[in-house]
Amino acid sequence: MHMNADQTLLVLASASPRRRELLAQLDIRFTVSAADIDETPHAGEAAEAYVGRLAREKARVVASRHPGAWVLAADTTVALGAELLGKPRDAEEAQAMLTRLSGRTHDVYTGVALAGRHEETLVVRTRVTFRSLSPGEMSWYANSGEPLDKAGAYAIQGKGGFLVAGVDGSTSNVVGLPLGETVALLERAGLPLPWRAS
Numbered sequence: 001m002h003m004n005a006d007q008t009l010l011v012l013a014s015a016s017p018r019r020r021e022l023l024a025q026l027d028i029r030f031t032v033s034a035a036d037i038d039e040t041p042h043a044g045e046a047a048e049a050y051v052g053r054l055a056r057e058k059a060r061v062v063a064s065r066h067p068g069a070w071v072l073a074a075d076t077t078v079a080l081g082a083e084l085l086g087k088p089r090d091a092e093e094a095q096a097m098l099t100r101l102s103g104r105t106h107d108v109y110t111g112v113a114l115a116g117r118h119e120e121t122l123v124v125r126t127r128v129t130f131r132s133l134s135p136g137e138m139s140w141y142a143n144s145g146e147p148l149d150k151a152g153a154y155a156i157q158g159k160g161g162f163l164v165a166g167v168d169g170s171t172s173n174v175v176g177l178p179l180g181e182t183v184a185l186l187e188r189a190g191l192p193l194p195w196r197a198s
């Protein structure tokens, strides 16, 4: 992609097909350029601070490659109390995460950052309650392949829907991009939106 000085150009700094689909559903025009950053949490870093920091770092890395454009980035993590559950390395770790989540309520945090003429970061929390899962359910799902690239080892939008007893808050936030808050963020920056004349 070549440089573009157009202030209405939006770049999504993400390799996640979920974020791409969520944004595309709203007919918002954007290009994609993934940021590869170190996602190791700092010692004692709380979930809210962690996802905000990672979203900001992703947005800044891609903004430096696209001067003049607006860059949107996000990061999602699952938090069970003070414990952060990122993407499981394998089916065994997925199973361990599902065992922790079974029969309990956890928080899903997504940090969203917009970088361009100015910078803004927000963090959205959704509470998700899991059913009490049987060993057979956990083992089948852990080995289904679906948990591997998902924070907390499940996809609410996929087969993982059967694990969930209830959701309190934004569902798109769980999938990786809180649509209501993201639209408000783009609106504040003056980006053109399909329902608003630019």
Ligand SMILES: Cc1cn([C@H]2C[C@H](O)[C@@H](COP(=O)(O)OP(=O)(O)OP(=O)(O)O)O2)c(=O)[nH]c1=O
Binding pocket: 013, 014, 015, 016, 018, 019, 034, 035, 074, 075, 076, 077, 078, 087, 108, 149, 150, 151, 152, 154, 155, 156, 157, 174, 175, 176
């Ligand atoms: C809990 C949950 C997470 N997820 C996904 C959303 C995110 O893509 C992923 C968390 O990983 P992230 O590190 O937030 O995102 P990513 O590595 O997929 O993409 P990028 O950093 O390039 O933007 O987990 C679901 O799809 N469904 C769910 O129910």
